[in-house]
Amino acid sequence: MKHPIISPLWIWAARDLMRHPYEALLLVLSLTSLIAIMGAALLLVEAVSHEATDLLKAGPSLVVRRISGGGWVPLPKRESLQLAKSVPGVVHARTRLWGTVLGPEGPVTLFGVDQLEGDLLLAHQLSRRPAAGEAVIGHGVLSQLNQTVITLTGQETLNFKIIQILEPHTSVATHDIVLLDATDAGKLLGVPDGFASDLAIEVFHEEEEQAIVPDLAAAFPWPVRITTRREAIGSYSAGWARLGGMTGFILLPALTALALIVAGTIRDRLGRRYEVGLLKALGWTSTDLIRLQMYRAILLAMAAAACGMLSACLLVFWPGSPWAGFFLSGWQTHPAALHINASGAFWVLVQISAIIILPFLTATLWPALKGVAADPQDLLQGHER
Amino acid sequence: MKDNVIDRGLECRGVTLIHEGAGSHAQTVLQNVSARFHAGCIALITGVTGAGKSSLLHILAGLLRPSSGTVYAAGQPVSRWISAYRDLWRRKVGMLFQNPHFLYDLTALENIMLPLAPRGFDGATVRKRALTLLDQLELSQLAGRNVATLSGGQKQRLSMARALMGEPLFLLADEPTAHQDERGCRVMLQLLQAAGENEATVVIAAHDARCIQANIADDRWLLANGQLKRIE
Numbered sequence: 327m328k329h330p331i332i333s334p335l336w337i338w339a340a341r342d343l344m345r346h347p348y349e350a351l352l353l354v355l356s357l358t359s360l361i362a363i364m365g366a367a368l369l370l371v372e373a374v375s376h377e378a379t380d381l382l383k384a385g386p387s388l389v390v391r392r393i394s395g396g397g398w399v400p401l402p403k404r405e406s407l408q409l410a411k412s413v414p415g416v417v418h419a420r421t422r423l424w425g426t427v428l429g430p431e432g433p434v435t436l437f438g439v440d441q442l443e444g445d446l447l448l449a450h451q452l453s454r455r456p457a458a459g460e461a462v463i464g465h466g467v468l469s470q471l472n473q474t475v476i477t478l479t480g481q482e483t484l485n486f487k488i489i490q491i492l493e494p495h496t497s498v499a500t501h502d503i504v505l506l507d508a509t510d511a512g513k514l515l516g517v518p519d520g521f522a523s524d525l526a527i528e529v530f531h532e533e534e535e536q537a538i539v540p541d542l543a544a545a546f547p548w549p550v551r552i553t554t555r556r557e558a559i560g561s562y563s564a565g566w567a568r569l570g571g572m573t574g575f576i577l578l579p580a581l582t583a584l585a586l587i588v589a590g591t592i593r594d595r596l597g598r599r600y601e602v603g604l605l606k607a608l609g610w611t612s613t614d615l616i617r618l619q620m621y622r623a624i625l626l627a628m629a630a631a632a633c634g635m636l637s638a639c640l641l642v643f644w645p646g647s648p649w650a651g652f653f654l655s656g657w658q659t660h661p662a663a664l665h666i667n668a669s670g671a672f673w674v675l676v677q678i679s680a681i682i683i684l685p686f687l688t689a690t691l692w693p694a695l696k697g698v699a700a701d702p703q704d705l706l707q708g709h710e711r
Numbered sequence: 712m713k714d715n716v717i718d719r720g721l722e723c724r725g726v727t728l729i730h731e732g733a734g735s736h737a738q739t740v741l742q743n744v745s746a747r748f749h750a751g752c753i754a755l756i757t758g759v760t761g762a763g764k765s766s767l768l769h770i771l772a773g774l775l776r777p778s779s780g781t782v783y784a785a786g787q788p789v790s791r792w793i794s795a796y797r798d799l800w801r802r803k804v805g806m807l808f809q810n811p812h813f814l815y816d817l818t819a820l821e822n823i824m825l826p827l828a829p830r831g832f833d834g835a836t837v838r839k840r841a842l843t844l845l846d847q848l849e850l851s852q853l854a855g856r857n858v859a860t861l862s863g864g865q866k867q868r869l870s871m872a873r874a875l876m877g878e879p880l881f882l883l884a885d886e887p888t889a890h891q892d893e894r895g896c897r898v899m900l901q902l903l904q905a906a907g908e909n910e911a912t913v914v915i916a917a918h919d920a921r922c923i924q925a926n927i928a929d930d931r932w933l934l935a936n937g938q939l940k941r942i943e
Contacts, residue, residue: 333831334828334829334831334832334834334837335828335829337834338828338829341817341821345814345816345817346816600812601814603812604812604813604814605825606774606798606801607772607774607801607806607812608806608825608826608873609798609801609802609803609804609826609830609877610798610825610828610829611795611798611799611802611829612794612795612798613795613798614829617829618829698794699794701774701775701776702773702774702775702801703769703774703775704775706774706812
């Protein structure tokens with residue numbers, strides 16, 4: 327007889343699933359839901375952390391803030407720039423005016439726009455700079471994007487005419503920002519003219535970031551806090567790891583559901599003694615039986631993984647899909663547009679495999695190993711019709 | 712008797728089977744049974760209901776391990792082999808159960824294709840062979856039917872078709888004619904005879920008079936009180 331390329335056991339495994347189609351469908355749906363929920367959580371954390379890390383990598387080498395006993399205080403623009411540029415190794419320095427104020431639907435990050443010169447990220451997105459009384463807002467600042475005026479509250483409360491809403495696909499960084507004319511921004515943030523929030527410094531080489539810190543600190547006549555890019559990335563990564571941990575806690579019910587699926591699978595497989603006995607009596611080897619069970623489980627797991635990961639990707643990356651952000655990060659307005667990256671998605675798939683698919687396959691394998699060791703007649707006993 | 716093919720037959724030596732009952736109620740089903748069933752011959756084992764005929768066939772088929780003693784197939788002590796080797800050996804055996812066992816949510820055709828399913832043969836070829844056997848057993852019309860809907864006689868003939876699927880070297884039939892009408896009985900006996908003519912070792916356990924009187928057996932045995940005796 328001819329031998330086919332694909333093992334006929336795959337076909338029998340598929341046929342075996344069709345023997346109990348509703349049971350198989352329910353199992354796939356349960357696994358799909360689990361993978362979708364867990365995948366969405368992991369993908370969201372991974373995507374946001376990836377975007378944030380990319381932004382920080384594209385950001386300044388060092389950030390200098392003037393501090394006093396009560397926290398940070400504005401620093402004088404001209405003097406700060408002169409002092410920073412006097413330190414050997416500093417290639418470029420610029421002041422920034424930014425902070426957090428209250429928008430109509432929660433806190434927003436405010437930038438004085440004339441401080442954004444050279445910032446390619448935003449330079450490509452602005453149709454024009456906002457003049458006095460005008461604002462450019464991120465996609466997530468307002469839930470009703472047809473509004474023409476925005477009210478912001480900082481040191482005082484002011485209204486601004488919205489001249490542009492930044493596209494959602496641009497970057498997660500622009501999601502909740504408001505760009506104002508520098509003078510307007512200063513009023514809201516309580517920063518007087520001629521002063522800035524901080525100083526962004528570029529050094530020639532990444533390795534110099536840490537080395538230059540003592541010289542830079544000594545150059546200023548007032549106390550400063552200097553954050554290197556590496557420290558900023560580390561701090562954000564720790565933050566995302568914490569969020570990931572909290573997400574895991576939220577997913578406890580999902581893991582409980584997984585435990586139930588695993589227990590049900592073990593019970594179901596152990597209950598199929600008659601079937602195992604019959605197939606052994608017909609000349610199926612223990613290996614054949616284990617392969618059949620595993621192929622069956624793999625077909626289920628593959629279908630569930632494909633549907634689950636697709637759903638998770640849609641929940642996180644589909645434009646305008648707010649679910650994952652709303653449930654997991656509390657995004658109330660329009661969600662930030664996130665971008666899928668292959669390595670991140672692959673890593674999430676590996677985690678999903680370890681957390682969900684592997685226990686499911688083990689739940690199939692263990693009873694199969696247990697069943698095939700018995701003599702066929704012992705397995706068939708008591709099942710005559 | 713065809714002595715030239717003796718070595719490929721089945722043999723049991725000193726086979727004893729004790730069923731452990733509840734408490735100390737152990738029941739000896741077979742006691743020190745020794746017999747040789749030659750390849751190319753048909754052996755008929757008779758005995759009253761409950762004599763242990765089915766248990767002996769199950770032991771010969773490798774479905775059950777004897778409490779003591781050994782079963783030899785083609786000179787090899789198969790009942791002493793480890794499970795994995797006995798699994799492989801079982802592929803050479805066709806077993807016709809007294810109470811047919813099936814996967815009741817599969818069709819008749821699918822059920823008889825089962826023995827060849829894991830052996831890597833081309834599906835179309837397996838299907839063709841299965842349909843030929845169904846035709847021989849006058850079951851062609853029932854190929855697509857769910858087994859649960861078949862009558863006792865049809866199930867038994869289906870069980871025969873399945874036993875023959877793998878072209879077995881050893882064919883063990885437990886009450887093959889019990890649920891058959893005259894026509895069905897004739898078909899079953901013809902197939903058993905044909906298997907013997909094809910050099911298979913055929914062992915039939917029966918107490919159905921039609922089977923006993925059909926005179927197809929080369930050897931006759933009587934199983935009574937756990938002892939197997941050859942009838943000369």
